Amino acid sequence: MILQHNKKMEATIVALEGRMDAITSSDYEIKMKGLIASGERNFVVDFEKLDYISSVGLRAILATAKQIRSRNGKFLLANVHGSVKEIFTISGLGSIFPFYDSIDSAMAFFV
Amino acid sequence: MRASKSIVIKLILVIMLSCTVIFSITLSYNYYRSSVILEKELENNARNLALSLVNRVEAELLSVSKVADGMSRTLEICRYDKQNIHSLIKTTVEQNPSIYGSTIAFEPYAFNKTRRFYAPYYFRDKGTIQFKPLEESYNYLQYIYWDWYQIPRELGRSEWSEPYFDEGGGNILMTTYSVPFYEVHDGKKRLKGVVSADIGLESLTKLISSVKILKSGYASLYSRTGMVLAHPLKEAIMNETIFNIAEERKDPLLREFGKKMLTGESGFVHFKSLTGIKSWIYYAPIRSTGWTLTVVFPETELLENVRKLSLTMAGIGITGIIFLTLTVAFIASSITKPLRQLAAATQVVASGNFEVALPDVHTKDEVGILTNAFQMMTKSLKEYIRNLTETTAAKERIQSELKVAADIQLSLLPRIFPPFPDHNDFDIFALMDPAKEVGGDFYDFFFIDRDKLCFLIADVSDKGVPAALYMMVTKTLLKSEGQRLGDPDIILSSVNNILAVDDDSCMFATVFLAVLDLKNGEVRFANAGHNPPVLVKEHEVKCLSLHTGFVIGPMPDSCYKTEKITLSPGDILFLYTDGVTEAKNYEEMLFGEKRLIESLNKAPTDSVKEMIYSIRENVRIFSQDCSQSDDITMLAIKYNGPDETK
Numbered sequence: 058m059i060l061q062h063n064k065k066m067e068a069t070i071v072a073l074e075g076r077m078d079a080i081t082s083s084d085y086e087i088k089m090k091g092l093i094a095s096g097e098r099n100f101v102v103d104f105e106k107l108d109y110i111s112s113v114g115l116r117a118i119l120a121t122a123k124q125i126r127s128r129n130g131k132f133l134l135a136n137v138h139g140s141v142k143e144i145f146t147i148s149g150l151g152s153i154f155p156f157y158d159s160i161d162s163a164m165a166f167f168v
Numbered sequence: 169m170r171a172s173k174s175i176v177i178k179l180i181l182v183i184m185l186s187c188t189v190i191f192s193i194t195l196s197y198n199y200y201r202s203s204v205i206l207e208k209e210l211e212n213n214a215r216n217l218a219l220s221l222v223n224r225v226e227a228e229l230l231s232v233s234k235v236a237d238g239m240s241r242t243l244e245i246c247r248y249d250k251q252n253i254h255s256l257i258k259t260t261v262e263q264n265p266s267i268y269g270s271t272i273a274f275e276p277y278a279f280n281k282t283r284r285f286y287a288p289y290y291f292r293d294k295g296t297i298q299f300k301p302l303e304e305s306y307n308y309l310q311y312i313y314w315d316w317y318q319i320p321r322e323l324g325r326s327e328w329s330e331p332y333f334d335e336g337g338g339n340i341l342m343t344t345y346s347v348p349f350y351e352v353h354d355g356k357k358r359l360k361g362v363v364s365a366d367i368g369l370e371s372l373t374k375l376i377s378s379v380k381i382l383k384s385g386y387a388s389l390y391s392r393t394g395m396v397l398a399h400p401l402k403e404a405i406m407n408e409t410i411f412n413i414a415e416e417r418k419d420p421l422l423r424e425f426g427k428k429m430l431t432g433e434s435g436f437v438h439f440k441s442l443t444g445i446k447s448w449i450y451y452a453p454i455r456s457t458g459w460t461l462t463v464v465f466p467e468t469e470l471l472e473n474v475r476k477l478s479l480t481m482a483g484i485g486i487t488g489i490i491f492l493t494l495t496v497a498f499i500a501s502s503i504t505k506p507l508r509q510l511a512a513a514t515q516v517v518a519s520g521n522f523e524v525a526l527p528d529v530h531t532k533d534e535v536g537i538l539t540n541a542f543q544m545m546t547k548s549l550k551e552y553i554r555n556l557t558e559t560t561a562a563k564e565r566i567q568s569e570l571k572v573a574a575d576i577q578l579s580l581l582p583r584i585f586p587p588f589p590d591h592n593d594f595d596i597f598a599l600m601d602p603a604k605e606v607g608g609d610f611y612d613f614f615f616i617d618r619d620k621l622c623f624l625i626a627d628v629s630d631k632g633v634p635a636a637l638y639m640m641v642t643k644t645l646l647k648s649e650g651q652r653l654g655d656p657d658i659i660l661s662s663v664n665n666i667l668a669v670d671d672d673s674c675m676f677a678t679v680f681l682a683v684l685d686l687k688n689g690e691v692r693f694a695n696a697g698h699n700p701p702v703l704v705k706e707h708e709v710k711c712l713s714l715h716t717g718f719v720i721g722p723m724p725d726s727c728y729k730t731e732k733i734t735l736s737p738g739d740i741l742f743l744y745t746d747g748v749t750e751a752k753n754y755e756e757m758l759f760g761e762k763r764l765i766e767s768l769n770k771a772p773t774d775s776v777k778e779m780i781y782s783i784r785e786n787v788r789i790f791s792q793d794c795s796q797s798d799d800i801t802m803l804a805i806k807y808n809g810p811d812e813t814k
Contacts, residue, residue, distance in 0.1 A: 078797065079631050111798065112608075112678065112746065116629035119722050120674035148678055148697035149718030149726075 060088050067167035068099035068131070070160060074106040077114035085114075089121045098130035101163040105136035110144055119150065135163040175507075176500040183496050184489060191485045195478060202474040207448070210465060211436045214450035218434070218463045221379060221387055222452050225372060228266055229328070229456050233345045235264050236365040237326065240349040243272065243363065250279075254288055254299075260365070261290045261297050268292055268368040269338045271302055273311050274361035278351075287311050291338045291366070306336040316344040317362050324348060324359075328457040330391055331369050331406060341369040341406055343457065373398040373405070376461070382469040384445070392458040394426050401442060413442060429460050438467070506535050510542060522550040570633070574602060577636050580643065581610060585777065593686045593811040594621065597776040598803035599784060601747075601796065608635030608677075609745045609801035610643050614651065616683060622650045624681040625743040625803050627698065629719070638675045642667065642720070646681065656681045656694035657728040660720060664696070668724035676721030680743055689735040689807045694728040696720045699749065702768055703733070704740040704779075709768045711761065712741075737809030740776060742768060747798035748783070751791045759790050776804040 061072045069092060077085060092100075102118070110118075122132045135157040137145060145151035157163035239260060248256070253272055261270050269291025279286040285303035292298070302311045311317055316329040326347040334342050346364040350357045372389065376398035379387040389398035394409035404413070414423035425439055434452035441447040441464045448470065451462040509527035516524040526546070529539040578600070585597050598611045608628035616622050624646060628635040645663045653659050659681060667677075680701060682693035697719035700712045712733070718726040735741065744764070751759040764783070771782040780802050787800065 111750070112627055112629040113631065115719075116674055116676060119676065123674055123722070147699065147716050148676075149716050150697070152718065153723065 060084060062088070062092065064097075065164065068101050068133075068164065069097045070101045070103055070164075072103040072106065076109040077107060077117070078109065078111040079113040082111075082113045082117040086117050086120065089124075093121075093124060093128070093130075098125070098128060099132075099167060100125060100130065101133045101135055101157075101160060103135050103160055104138065104141055107141055108139075110141045112148070115144065115148055115150055118154075122154065131166070133157055133163045133166060135160050175504050176497060179500045180493055180496050184493050187489050187492060191489065195481055195485065198481070199474060199478050202477070203471060206470060206474060210448055210470060211450070214436060214448065214463050214465060215434070215452075217379070217381070218387075218450045218452040218461055221376065221463070222454050222461050224375060225389075225454050225459075225461065226456060228372065228375070229345070229367065229454070231264065231266050232365045232367050233326065233328075233347075233456065235260055235267060236270070236345050236347045236363050239270070239272065239365075240326075240347040240363040243349045243360070244351070254290075257288060257290045258297055258299070261292065264365075266367060266371070267365050268340065268342055268371075269334075269366040270364065271337075272361060272363050273302060273317055275359055276312070278360050285310060285312070287361075289337060300337065302337055308336075311337075316346050316364055320346040320348050320362055321359065330393060331395065331397055333406070334366065338366055338368075342366040343369060343372075369397060369406075379463070381463060381465055383466075384443075384469065385447070385463070385465045387461065387463045388442070389454075390426075390429065390460045390462070392430065394430055396442075397459065399442065404442070410442075429462070432458065432460075441466070503535065506539060510535075510539055514542070517546055517549075522546055522553070573633065573636055577602075577610075577639070580640065582613065587613070591686075591811065592813075593808050594684065595776045595806040595808065596621075596623065596804070597780050598625075599780050599801070601784070601800040603631065603747065603796045603799050608632075608639055609747065609799035610639050611743070611801055611803045612643060612647060613803075613805075614647060616651055616654050619686045620654070621684045621686060621805075622681065623684065623743070623803060623805055624650075624679060625698065625701075625745060625801060626677045626679040627745040627747075627799075627801070628677045629675055629721075631799075634673065634675065638673075638677065638721075642677050642679075646679065650681070654683065655730060656683055656692055657730040660694050660696050660717070660728040661726060664718075664720040664726050664728075665724050667721045674722055676719040678719050682741070684735070684805065684807065686807075687810050689737070689739070689809070690732055691735055691741065692730050692732045694730050696726075696728060699744060699746055701744070702742040702765065704742055704768055704773065705736070706738060706773075709765050711765075735807040737807060738773075740773060740779070740804055740806045742779075743803040743805075744783075745799060745801040747796070747800040748787060748802060750798060751787045751800065752797060753791045753794050759787055763790065773806075776806050780804050 060074070063070045063072070071089070071092075073085065075081070125132045132154075134154050136159065137156050142151070145154070239256065242256065257270050257272060261267055269289060271287050271289040273287035274285070276284045287302035289300045289302045289305070290297050291300065306314075315332065319329065320327040326345065329344045329346065331341060331343045334340060344364045344366045346362045348362050349360050351360045376387045376389050381387070386400050387398070388396070388400075390410060391397050394411050395406065396404040396408055396410065397406070399405060410426035410429070411423055414420070414426060425437070428435070429451045432453040432455075434450070436448065436450045439447065439449050441449060446467045448465040448467060449462055451460055453460055506527045506529045513524050513526050526539060526543050529536045581600055582598070587596065596613060600609055600611065602609070608631055609626065611623070611625045613621060613623035626639070626642060626646070628639045628642065630638070642663065645666055646659065649659050649662045653662060660679060677696070678698035679696040680693065680698040682691050684691050693714070695714050695717040697717055700714050703710055703712055714731055715729040717728045720726070749759055749761050749764055763786070767783050767786040772778045783802060784800070
C-alpha cells in the first residue's frame with residue numbers, strides 16, 4: 058500500500074493506494090498516529106486508488122476515526138467506490154462515516 | 169601473521185633497494201668524476217715531469233755537444249801538433265764529467281802524410297783518464313767506417329749517433345756527438361776530420377731510472393729507431409726496439425703507438441705499457457738526439473686513492489643501509505605488532521569468543537583507530553548476538569504459546585460431527601482453517617430450546633492473539649445471550665452493547681446469527697455486517713438478500729433486524745466468511761462470490777460434509793500454493809424436514 062499525505066488549509070488529505078489488509082494496515086495506522094501526534098485534527102481520506110480493504114483495514118479506519126473524534130477532529134472519507142464501498146456497506150460501517158464524492162466536496166465541509 | 173610479516177619484508181626490501189640504487193648511482197658518479205678530474209691533473213703532471221726530464225737530458229747532451237763544438241772550432245783556428253792534440257783531448261775529458269770519452273779522428277793522411285789513420289782517444293776508466301789509439305784498437309773495422317765518424321762526415325754537420333756498443337774503443341754503451349772540422353786552404357774548405365765526444369748511456373739511464381712515479385710507474389727512453397734505451401725491463405735495453413716487441417707480441421696497436429711516438433711530437437695516451445699494465449703515458453721528444461722520452465703512470469695506482477675513497481664511502485653506505493634496514497624493521501614491526509595481535513584476536517572472535525581481550529593501543533594513528541573500531545564492532549556484535557539469542561528465545565516461547573492458544577481456540581469450536589446424532593431433522597457441518605496460528609473466525613451452534621437450533625458464523629476484524637481473545641469473549645457472549653434471549657436481533661444488540669463498553673481497541677466482529685425451528689423449517693436470522701449466506705435449493709443457488717446491519721463491537725446501541733425465511737426439506741444454508749471469497753491466487757485474483765456460487769452448484773448436496781470439503785478443495789485449487797491470507801470458515805446446515813418420530 059502506498060500512502061501520501063498533503064496538508065491543505067484546514068485538513069490533511071491522506072491518499073490510500075493499493076490494498077489495505079492485515080499486512081499493510083499497520084503502515085496506515087503508524088502514519089496516522091504520527092500525524093495526529095503532530096497536531097493534525099481534520100482529515101480527508103482519499104479512497105480513489107484503493108483497490109481492496111479487509112476487515113483489518115476497516116478496523117484501522119474505525120480506530121483512527123475514533124481517535125480523531127475523541128480530539129474533536131473531523132474524519133471524512135472521499136471517493137469510496139467499488140468493492141471497497143461494498144465492504145463498508147456490508148459491514149454496516151458505511152452508515153457511521155460521511156462519504157464524499159470528491160476531495161473538493163469533502164474540503165468544502167471545512168470552509 | 170604472514171601478511172603482517174610481509175609488510176615488514178616489503179618495507180625493508182623497498183627501502184633497501186631504493187637506498188642501494190641511490191647510493192650506487194652517487195658512488196659511481198663520484199668515482200667517474202674523480203677519475204676525470206684526476207686524469208686532467210695527471211696530464212699536467214705527466215707533461216711537466218716529462219718536460220723536466222727532457223730538459224735535464226737535453227742539458228746533459230748540450231753540455232757535451234758544446235764541448236765538442238768548441239774543440240772543433242779550436243782545431244779549425246789554431247795550429248796543432250801531436251802533443252797539444254793529446255793534451256786538448258785529455259783536458260777536455262778531465263774537465264767535463266759528463267763526457268765519457270773523446271777523440272779527434274783525422275781523415276786518412278790528414279794529420280800527416282806518413283800516417284794513414286790517426287785518432288787518439290781519451291776516456292774514463294775507474295776514475296782515471298786512459299788513452300787508446302783508436303786506429304789500432306778497433307779490431308774489425310777501421311774507425312772511419314763507424315757511424316759516429318761516417319754520418320757527420322757525409323752530412324757535413326754535427327750529429328748525435330745512435331746508441332752503440334763501442335767495442336774496442338770505450339767498450340761501453342754510448343752515444344757519440346761528432347762534429348766535422350775543416351781546414352781552409354786557398355779559400356777551399358777541406359775536411360780534416362771529426363771531433364767526437366761520448367756520453368755513456370749508463371749515466372742517462374741512471375738519470376731516467378732515478379725518476380720514481382708512484383709505485384711501479386717509470387720513465388723510459390727510446391732512440392730514433394725505437395731502440396729501448398732506458399727502461400725497467402733491463403734485458404730489452406739495446407736489444408729490442410719497440411717494433412720488435414710489437415712484432416713479437418703480435419700487437420699492431422703497439423706498433424702504431426711506436427710510430428706515433430717517434431714522429432717527434434708529444435702526447436698523452438691511455439695505453440698498455442711495455443710491461444703490460446694499463447697506464448697513462450706521456451711522451452715527448454728529445455730534440456737534439458731525436459729520441460723519445462715517456463713517463464708511464466699505471467692506472468690502477470693512479471686510481472688507488474679514488475678507489476680507496478670509494479671503498480670507504482661504500483663501507484659507510486653499507487653500514488648506513490644496514491642501520492636503516494634495522495631501523496625500518498624495528499619501526500615496521502612495532503607498527504604491525506598491534507596489527508598482528510589484532511589479527512590473532514580477530515581469529516578468536518571469528519571462532520565465536522567475544523570475550524577475548526584486544527591489544528592495548530593508545531596511539532591515535534590508523535592502527536589505534538582500527539583497534540578502537542574493532543573493539544566497538546566486537547562490543548556491538550556481542551550485544552547483537554545477545555539480543556538475537558533473547559529474541560529468538562522469546563519468539564520460540566511465543567510460537568509455542570501461540571500453538572497452544574491455537575489448539576485451545578480450535579478446541580472451543582464444536583468439532584464433533586454429527587454433533588447431535590439423535591437428530592435426523594438436520595445435518596450440520598463446519599470447518600475452520602486458520603491463516604495464522606490463531607484465527608479470528610469462529611462458528612457455533614447450540615440449542616436454545618428443544619426445537620430451536622441457534623447457529624452462527626463470525627469474523628473478528630483482526631488476526632492473531634488479539635483477535636483470538638476478542639473472539640473468545642464474543643463467542644462466549646453470543647452463546648450465553650443466545651440461550652438467554654432467543655431472538656436474533658436482540659441477541660446481537662445485547663452482545664454489541666456489552667462489547668462496546670470500554671472498547672478502545674476498535675475491534676469488531678461481523679456476525680450472522682440464525683435460529684432454525686426444526687418443526688417447520690423456519691429460519692429467523694439477523695446480520696451484523698457479515699457476508700450474506702447462500703441458500704442452496706435443489707434447482708437454485710443464491711445469496712440471501714438481507715439487511716446488512718452494523719458490525720458488533722465498536723458502537724453501542726446499534727439496531728439489528730430479525731428477518732426470516734423458511735427452508736424446505738433438503739434445503740441447505742451455506743454460511744462462510746470472507747476468507748473464502750477473498751482467497752487469492754498468484755495473479756492477485758480473488759475467488760469471489762461468483763466462483764463460490766458455481767462451486768456450490770456443482771458440489772454434492774447429499775452430505776454437508778462432502779459439500780464443504782468440495783468447496784475447500786476448489787478454493788485450494790484456485791489459490792494454488794499461494795499462502796492463505798485469511799481464515800477460511802464455512803458452516804453448512806441442511807434441513808431434512810421435521811422429525812416424525814418425536
